Amino acid sequence: MDILNLEGTEDTPKIMLDKGNGIFEISGRSLPEDSAEFYQPVLDWIDEYSKEANASTEFMFKLEYFNTASSKLILDVLSALEDIDGMTIIWYFHEDDEDMEEAGEEFSELVEIPFEFKTY
């Protein structure tokens, strides 16, 4: 399966989705002009991956900031991951960033996937 690798920019996050090496990561800042357009390749990739997923997947979110339009798309990403067996979300937040911790908790209440919380 193809690797999806997008470099992060000042308004878009770094995306690394690599089934072979078991790396699934969205990190950095997310405030794109068009969040639906930006996340479409991610949703498409997950759709493909769900057909032949690894036995277990640790999907990592390590976001420094995301805007509200991105939060809707992050929920769409999580909803797509929800149907994959063996899925765990690793939600990173900076140790003094309560808002990012709370955002992760809220997402965990909206989908049926186990979340692990880690600080950096």
Place this chain on the structure above:
Amino acid sequence: MKYIFDLHKTMLDNHLILVYEGEFNQEITKSVLAMAERNMDSSGEESSVKRKVFNVMVECLQNVVKHAEEVSNKHAAVFMVGKSDKEYIVISGNSISNENIDGLKGKIDQINALDKDGLKELYKSIIKNTEISDKGGAGLGFVDMARKSGKKLDYEFVELGDGSSFFCLRSSIERL
């Protein structure tokens, strides 16, 4: 040339550290954010305050970008950041059609009537049911601004007389 000094004095009197007037788009949003961030970095602002201010600025700016094209008059839009000893102020002003005033007012009043838990519930119910609009919004901007600032959103509509009004929005973020 006195207006130059007057403008300078108005900025000082209102503790404004940044004023931008004109066209709004994603590139300008990024530049304005970068300037405000540099200002907060150079003054050694607490990272938690910095994050909240950044958050409110993004939602405010992207709101203006999304709605800037709706009314075509000479009053495009303005964005300002103020900073005093106790708080940061994030202000935007943009033209809106008078027929949209009631809807906008209702939305903000609803948000201002809610406490922290109420805002969290509203946020969750919107995010579950919303679709991204053709303008790219999730309908969560004001809720998020209220949550991150922890304060009521101040607003005012200034009648422009051509069927439109200037919508002024002001949020404040406490410094620790």
